[in-house]
Amino acid sequence: MNYFPDEVLEHVFDYVTSHRDRNAVSLVCKSWYRVERCSRQRVFIGNCYSISPERVIQRFPGLKSLTLKGKPHFADFNLVPHEWGGYVSPWIEALAKSRVGLEELKLKRMVVSDDSLELLSYSFPNFKSLVLVSCEGFTTDGLAAIAANCRLLRDLDLQENEIDDHRGQWLNCFPDSCTSLVSLNIACLKGDINLGALERLVARSPNLKSLKLNRAVPLDTLQRILMRTPQLTDLGTGSFVDEPDSEAYFKLKHTISKCRSITSLCGFLEVSPHCLPAVYPLCSNLTSLNLSYAVGLQGSDLMKLIRHCVKLQRLWILDSIGDDGLCVVACTCKDLQELRVFPSLPFEAGPSPVTERGLVAISVGCPKLHSLLYFCQQMTNAALITVAKNCPNFIRFRLCTLDPTKPDADTMQPLDEGFGAIVQSCRRLRRLSMSGLLTDRVFLYIGMYAEQLEMLSVAFAGESDKGMLYVLNGCKKIRKLEIRDSPFGNMALLNDVGKYETMRSLWMSSCEVTLGACKTLARKMPRLNVEIMNENEVEFNLDDAQKVDRMYLYRSLTGKRKDAPDFVWTL
């Protein structure tokens, strides 16, 4: 089937950009596979242990942009022991040895060392973009190497990483000749930075569009920076604290009002509510607002601010906004597409001011909503049914009641019907995360209706193996299933072992699965890595009837990984 010369095929394939589409293209025939693989520049590896770096490099010699993910999602919530793995060093070493002209690297939940960053920094002369999300293992020394050696650096984006801050002068390591920065995000750095170096760096970066500062950057420095960057579109403030009658604040108000290009605002890691009005002039242009770290703001401050944000499409906020505040959002932000409401207080400090009432209001006022993450005090079936009717376009729906097994607050019934309504109404749902009192019934609904579901997170839910079976049998497109503290066991696990090769991974912790069943599964499916993790590092109890604390299985072409720590047993 080769009607066209390779160059034409390649030209056509240039328009095929999504990974899945390109994967599909490569399966058509041998010549398409060949042309596709030679022309592919962007590669996405959802599980760094599914394939070896050498094989990736061999297949895609034109690789320029690599995305890697390491630890399982539940690692975010301390369910995966430290030292589990997810090391990026073999990848960077293999790439450095090869002739790949790497330009972009994006890592999520991986362990990154300073040595790796240093190797990265001088191995690829065209390296432009480094994005690290929820990573750990490195210090500001590694960042210094990146700054010093990546002459064409365009993006340095550090999101929620655990970075050992040596409070050094790493910002000074950007040479004077570095003028290419477009995006700089240092918000997660905990220590002080050299403010002068920051200002000078910003001053010589005419292309800078996105700047996210950390807590150590005070208001007056922000003002001086904004003077230099009127073209900024994406701003994350550091410390937003000053006296309301101070000169610095007065200047800031004036400077901010000139920044007409800012459409995305975040930060406020420290904030005095009386300083907030300085950003009001920006609000009417904002499409994205992230105040989820602004602990210093009360509901009333948030409401006043949001009333101005008529164009908002994405809002990340703390639950201190309350149901009333969400009503304000519903009235104001008619274009809202994504909402995340995070908890602001530890559980012991009292009930959250966000309930089902806020969510219903949002669903009425914001029909374009397609992505939700909602931490709340309570939920009801009636509310979820209403939400499902008002917002049939959900792609991502994640609900978390602060008490994980809380029933319907009005009827005391399980929330099965509510979530059932969501999956039945939202035919394009790809990601679902549930909480509250849930029986097997909700899984029946999910298996029946959630045809596009790719990722499901289950906690403290279900009554029997039937629940898990409904999902595995019904959800044809499920790729990632993560389950904790639910009564699913061997029968569900072993019912259809072939299913797991169609998925990226399965996580089960504190369930009813036994060691014997995991061994059986591993034996039947050699191309799955079945990892068992024990609480402590003692010898694994070899009793097959013993329940397994944590099981993580994933398909892999590389077999058992060699970097697993002692407490991980690959069957």
Added chain:
Amino acid sequence: MSSPENQPQDAAVELNFNDTELTLGLPGAAKTGSKREFSHTLEASSTSAKSPAQKAQVVGWPPVRASRKSVMKKCKYVKVAVDGAPYLRKVDLEMYQSYDQLLSSLETMFTCLTIWNDLNQKNCERGKNNNGGEYVPTYEDKDGDWMMVGDVPWNMFVESCKRIRLMMSSEEATTGFGARRGSSE
């Protein structure tokens, strides 16, 4: 001030004797190891019946990333004055989960004192003059009143406490603080 036959009330508080050596240490220097005692106490004090509060103190719930959790955690530094001490100290009440932990940490800080811990009365020998005096922990609340530490649930205390004072009390006054109070939680 201490007499050789003193038996420190180690049944009342978990005290690492190395930590109680009198030093001119910087504030917070005595805190090494306090994190481990933390979790020991948490485990020890949790009951088998799972109340809603304890259910939600399950690992990894609510599911928020560590970076968010650490931002939520508020710092609540209050001054601690001890009668007769030449300078005050400051403690972060958010670092503790119970009165026991707070008082044992204060005792570590002010090593020449013994805090009379009303909550573990049965373990104290009453009327005994340890290290030169009994100290009664008191605090100033939001209304400006001086209250005895231990009456209200811990979280309420953290919320309302503005400063702490360890008052020197005579033996006679001590016996006046009679009846045991209920659980501090």
